[in-house]
Amino acid sequence: MKLALRDISVRFGGFKAVDGISLAIEPGTLVGIIGPNGAGKSTLFSMVTGFLPHGEGVVSLGEADISRDTPFGRARRGMVRTFQVPREFAHLTVRENLMAAAPGQSGENLIDLFFRPGKVRNEEDAIRREVEETIDFLKLRAVADVSAGRLSGGQKKLLELGRVLMTKPKLILLDEPFAGVNPVLIEELSGHIRALNQRGIGFVIIEHDLSALSRLVSVLHVMDQGKLLASGAPAEVLARKDVREAYLGGAA
Amino acid sequence: MAFWIELLISGLVAGLVIGLSALSITLVFGIARFPNAATGDTMTVGAYGALLGHRATNSLLVGGLTGAIAGAIVGFLGYWFIFRKLAQRSNVALLVASIGLAFVLRAILGVSFGHSQQVFQLPLVRPWRIGDVPVHPNDLVLAGACATILAIVFAILHLTPIGRRMRAVADDPALARVSGISPSSVMTVLWLLAGAVSASAGIVAGIKTVVSPEMGWDLLLPAFAAAIVGGIGSPVGAVVAGLLIGVVQEMATPFVGFTYKIALSFLLMLVVLLVRPRGLFGKLEGAR
The missing domain is CATH 3.40.50.300 (P-loop containing nucleotide triphosphate hydrolases)
Incomplete structure (x- = not known):
């Protein structure tokens, strides 16, 4: 583009x-x-x-x-x-930081959240797979469940790249x-x-x-x-x- | 001893009202970033909604749902017609707008329902006695309902995609926007939730005492105190501080009297602000 x-x-x-x-x-x-x-x-x-x-x-x-x-x-x-x-997002874990940035989440709509839980769950699974790939790609596995605010400066740079990647x-x-x-x-x-x-x-x-x-x-x-x-x-x-x-x- | 346990129980019930309303305040403060003075009057809307629903169906559950839905609608309309348009302004502008909304809501309720106090017509139930302590079944029902509401709110915040995005916006709204997070869907859910939660607080307060157009406004200050004591922006803190304030107020009544117990919530707030400015569960704001 x-x-x-x-x-x-x-x-x-x-x-x-x-x-x-x-x-x-x-x-x-x-x-x-x-x-x-x-x-x-x-x-x-x-x-x-x-x-x-x-x-x-x-x-x-x-x-x-x-x-x-x-x-x-x-x-x-x-x-x-x-x-x-x-x-x-300092109070979200590394994994949540990455998940929050993924596009196409119908789970941000309350109607879908409550009445189409299957669809939301499938999307979540897809996003989760992608997040795991990104975590492996950037070698952030060891800190995946750590609050992002507690990362080192270098790790934050990697997370930033990861969060950007999640937006496709x-x-x-x-x-x-x-x-x-x-x-x-x-x-x-x-x-x-x-x-x-x-x-x-x-x-x-x-x-x-x-x-x-x-x-x-x-x-x-x-x-x-x-x-x-x-x-x-x-x-x-x-x-x-x-x-x-x-x-x-x-x-x- | 039984006397004190009874005070503790009624303190916890009062604390649930304060805690729920503080939760609504702290959610709005954390995500939309201003102190919402219309929280109190949204509580009143909830209480009247529940009163009408209860009268029509004689079911407290239907009444409660009616009230919560009414609160959610008021929350959403306030966002859609007022706060959304002021989103780029200072939080003082938003605060003043919310005070205005509070007066409008109260006036509408006063005109519609009159200013006389109304009560929920509930069947008298003999309290259970556990040892020497009388326990009112209604209190348990209310506590159960509040616990359910809290569980729903925390499940939405921590287990759903929209909750994740709400917490992201709370952490860094600008970063959220450039990360492709739509502010409008986050705000819509926030206001529906905040409205329903404050309405629930109003419903509990209405069932425990009386319903009047002024009730929510009177309950607003302790709610703010609890939001601050708990650490502004911290949902867990708001609930814990609400319960704490409720219990402290009730337990102190024999010493300071009914009229002055309200001052205690502010004393507690002052002490917390002096000793631990970020509140019990407050997060440290990063310098940016």
Whole structure:
């Protein structure tokens, strides 16, 4: 599913956090977004996923204009995000966290819950099987029944990826998945991302760890002061002088 | 001794009323995130609903179901026409709106049923005596009904898909929305449940005492106290604190008198807030 952004701007008062960004994310690709702090990367994610009120411009997913869709509507269309600081349903167990995110639960409707218990039970069984697969895939078996709030930072990152997977996404937006993560887990997460991409899931990744990111993605977009500065293959983009100046403060 | 056990029993029954209404408050606070002042008057709606149902059929069960359904409907209508539209506003706006709804409900009940006190016409039953202690069969029926309601609420919260999603929204509403959890189905079930639970509290209160348009409002403050003592947002805490407050109030009556027992729930609340600000079962709010 292609994500297309046309002339996206987000203002906070007089400040333009995102200033006329247009870009297209082709289906099933691995794309990176880099830029100095405050470049507007996370704000862009927030607006695209409906987390912030819509600013200006058009967000379309596949054929549909989703600019005015609710956040959960966009998630149900197959586009989900994670957060810089991982978030979780702290008082639910890891297993419940994953189950809560599964789509198509007629058990959230009281009539079906009480009058069609068979249907609800079959769905629950299907969701449970999927959750067990996800738990195995992410190697979270040991903490499956632990309250998510008690997980380590790294485990929360894995859970976050798992919760996103449970929504059956076609496009995942990861906000700094490697921040505060040890090198071993970065490799593990990268492996998961590649494996999921093989299954056809597209990724857009905001990340400051340029070496890990450029090994992962095929396209890199650079943002600076709310604008798109450069786009292209990672090696090319990172070699550009203006990019190095914006991103590395001209030090190189 | 028998005297004290009798006080304990009546304290537990009073505590069930407080606990159920506190449960309704804490559910709404945990998920919709505002203190719902219309809880008391939803209790009154339940009591009148049950009164009508009981008069029409002479069955307490039918009466109770009528009252609970009336409460659920009021809960849902309040959400649909008021709270849903204010969902993006501050919780102060929601609180004020709920106070408004409370007055409207009370006025409608007053106009419809008059302000005179009404009672459930129940057959007189001789209390059983266990040792020296008189036990009223009606109290046991009410306690059984309350336990059933609590079991249903906790089963919905912990054993069903919608309950899981309600708890998810309680933990992090924004995360729930981006995880594809529809706020409207969670809120619909929340308000049906909260309405039915507060109505049940009102029905028990009505059966034990009298039914009047003001009854729910008078019961609102101890209910809030219990929700806070139990730890706001904690269903188990609300019920336990409700029972605790009910028992403390009744047991203290011989010492402080009937008029002042209500102050005790607030004394208890103050002590808990000072010693353990998050309440008995409160969860620590993560900084975000």
